Amino acid sequence: MSSWPKILRRGPMEALAIALIAIGFVMLFQPFLLELYSYSFITMLVGTLMFIVVSKFPE
Template identity: 85%
Template structure:
């Protein structure tokens, strides 16, 4: 079995996905820029989909 590169392993990719979800929540609840609010849903959606896919990756 071949080993996956370190950046494609489950741990770092799950951390990245969780960071995207957290960024989306920050963008949703900040009161300063409407543009950030506008992109908050898509950011959270990408993070959630990424987390679902990455959870199938090998350790």
């Protein structure tokens, strides 16, 4: 078993990364606020990069 804290394991961090990607997607397609649309790409990019990094974490 790994000595990493439970919060830093692959499962919870991948879930957080996927949630960020989903939030960015919703921000991209909502028709109400330009500010949300403006930050949608950055949000999805951070989620994608986080997912790539986190996929290397131990189970």
